[in-house]
Amino acid sequence: MKESAIHDVVIVGGGASGTALLYTLARYTSIARIALIEKYAVIGSVNSRANNNSQTLHIGDIETNYSVEKVKDVAPAASMVAHYAASLPDDIRSKILFPTHKMVLAVGAEEVMKLDERFEKIRAVFPNLRKLNRADIEEMEPLVVKGRPSHKRIVALAQMGYAVDYQRLAQSFVDQTLARTDAAGRVRIFLGSPVTDVARDADGQWKVSRANGETLRARVVVFDADAYSLLFAKRLGLGKEFSLIPVAGTFFFTKQVLKGKVYSVQEPRLPFSAIHGDPDVRVPGKTRWGPTARFFPVLEARNWKTSLDYFAVSGLHRLRTWRSFAVILLDPLRFWYLVRNVLYEIPIVAPYFFALQARKIVPTLTGADFVRARGFGGMRLQRVNTNTHELLLGEGKIIGDNIIFNMTPSPGASVCLYNAVRDMEHVLRFLGVPDAFDKVLLQKELCDPRDSLTLHDPSLETSYAS
Numbered sequence: 508m509k510e511s512a513i514h515d516v517v518i519v520g521g522g523a524s525g526t527a528l529l530y531t532l533a534r535y536t537s538i539a540r541i542a543l544i545e546k547y548a549v550i551g552s553v554n555s556r557a558n559n560n561s562q563t564l565h566i567g568d569i570e571t572n573y574s575v576e577k578v579k580d581v582a583p584a585a586s587m588v589a590h591y592a593a594s595l596p597d598d599i600r601s602k603i604l605f606p607t608h609k610m611v612l613a614v615g616a617e618e619v620m621k622l623d624e625r626f627e628k629i630r631a632v633f634p635n636l637r638k639l640n641r642a643d644i645e646e647m648e649p650l651v652v653k654g655r656p657s658h659k660r661i662v663a664l665a666q667m668g669y670a671v672d673y674q675r676l677a678q679s680f681v682d683q684t685l686a687r688t689d690a691a692g693r694v695r696i697f698l699g700s701p702v703t704d705v706a707r708d709a710d711g712q713w714k715v716s717r718a719n720g721e722t723l724r725a726r727v728v729v730f731d732a733d734a735y736s737l738l739f740a741k742r743l744g745l746g747k748e749f750s751l752i753p754v755a756g757t758f759f760f761t762k763q764v765l766k767g768k769v770y771s772v773q774e775p776r777l778p779f780s781a782i783h784g785d786p787d788v789r790v791p792g793k794t795r796w797g798p799t800a801r802f803f804p805v806l807e808a809r810n811w812k813t814s815l816d817y818f819a820v821s822g823l824h825r826l827r828t829w830r831s832f833a834v835i836l837l838d839p840l841r842f843w844y845l846v847r848n849v850l851y852e853i854p855i856v857a858p859y860f861f862a863l864q865a866r867k868i869v870p871t872l873t874g875a876d877f878v879r880a881r882g883f884g885g886m887r888l889q890r891v892n893t894n895t896h897e898l899l900l901g902e903g904k905i906i907g908d909n910i911i912f913n914m915t916p917s918p919g920a921s922v923c924l925y926n927a928v929r930d931m932e933h934v935l936r937f938l939g940v941p942d943a944f945d946k947v948l949l950q951k952e953l954c955d956p957r958d959s960l961t962l963h964d965p966s967l968e969t970s971y972a973s
């Protein structure tokens with residue numbers, strides 16, 4: 508088995524999270540030897556792939572399931588992506604970041620009241636956020652109003668925001684890193700190279716084994732492999748209390764009926780956003796609808812081979828895992844939500860059931876307008892704490908001895924740079940040089956100068972959940 512020289516940091520996973528960490532370490536620290544190992548030949552092939560997510564930069568303006576405290580955290584955290592992209596040459600940026608208007612629509616008296624209240628609470632965070640009445644909505648999105656009974660009250664909050672091609676964002680992190688004059692000898696990227704094992708060697712370094720039999724030795728390892736991070740953590744005896752509920756998110760297309768992104772008011776007890784309509788940054792002239800939520804025991808969408816890994820990581824042999832699943836999924840609201848989503852998978856009739864939901868946004872749509880978006884959609888592996896039987900929303904991080912495991916469901920892509928900065932701080936602490944990064948440059952390039960929170964400290968509270 509071939510072994511290489513010791514790396515300071517080895518990152519496993521080349522999606523938005525792993526590549527953001529690579530970029531952050533290379534740009535803002537002087538760490539000497541960094542490696543990134545990605546299973547597939549192409550960067551961002553799994554959940555960060557453009558087809559596999561909703562391409563929204565979630566900043567908390569239209570996500571009604573975020574508490575106001577969370578909005579205050581997530582807005583500067585997600586905005587780092589926009590600040591980063593602003594530094595790129597026009598021809599590259601224009602393929603990554605797409606300005607678009609974003610709207611959240613309230614339908615009916617109860618939702619209208621909730622959205623009115625929410626507007627008052629978050630308008631200080633988003634000075635450009637506008638409250639729209641029916642006429643304003645019609646001007647911005649005519650088909651949201653067309654055919655809607657006039658007695659049905661609607662109101663919306665909207666402002667300009669971004670759609671993001673997270674796959675190209677991830678590729679740009681790699682390209683920008685490799686373009687540095689000091690990249691040669693400092694940064695190594697291994698593509699098409701699954702990591703098979705991680706273990707300590709006799710002198711306390713980590714040994715990261717790859718499928719080709721080669722081993723990389725590292726002082727610090729960061730797993731940015733989403734659900735696979737938990738699999739590797741468990742092999743080291745960490746995170747044993749966690750299981751994963753595997754929910755596939757799939758999509759439908761219609762012809763273009765919306766000009767921007769339109770979300771609806773969200774039930775906070777559901778872990779996923781309600782269906783929404785979005786332009787697809789790679790499919791002009793269409794509106795992409797979804798995602799649906801389908802129980803599916805795999806770790807990667809459309810990859811049956813990963814179902815064995817799902818069973819290995821989920822701990823289904825333990826009674827308390829089943830008890831947790833029962834407590835979580837038999838909550839009537841969640842149960843009916845999942846049952847309703849099963850209807851969206853039944854061949855032929857699925858578009859008709861789906862249209863019933865989508866009509867909340869565009870009332871004139873019928874089942875005949877929808878076609879399944881084949882090859883689109885990703886996996887949302889939602890963590891469960893089997894000790895407390897709780898469903899854990901948002902991302903999770905397990906920190907071991909010089910090793911980190913990140914699990915990054917939505918909106919992990921939006922906050923990839925923010926998470927990378929947090930991990931950079933952990934990595935530097937592990938290496939014994941906690942302050943060895945260029946904080947001034949980082950704040951200048953990734954943070955809004957008007958943002959006192961990020962100006963004081965770009966790392967927000969670790970308790971923040973997405």
Ligand SMILES: Cc1cc2nc3c(=O)[nH]c(=O)nc-3n(C[C@H](O)[C@H](O)[C@H](O)COP(=O)(O)OP(=O)(O)OC[C@H]3O[C@@H](n4cnc5c(N)ncnc54)[C@H](O)[C@@H]3O)c2cc1C
Nearest residue numbers: 520522523524546554555560561563702756885919920921
């Ligand atoms: C339906 C859906 C809609 C979403 N919409 C949004 C949205 O609008 N906005 C948003 O911000 N987020 C959204 N998300 C979430 C977002 O896609 C993820 O948070 C984000 O892509 C996570 O990035 P990542 O790099 O952590 O994971 P991934 O992109 O999945 O990357 C993990 C990488 O690890 C690699 N890997 C795994 N195992 C190994 C191994 N053994 N060896 C080497 N490499 C390995 C994989 O090949 C993969 O490339 C959505 C997700 C879904 C499923």
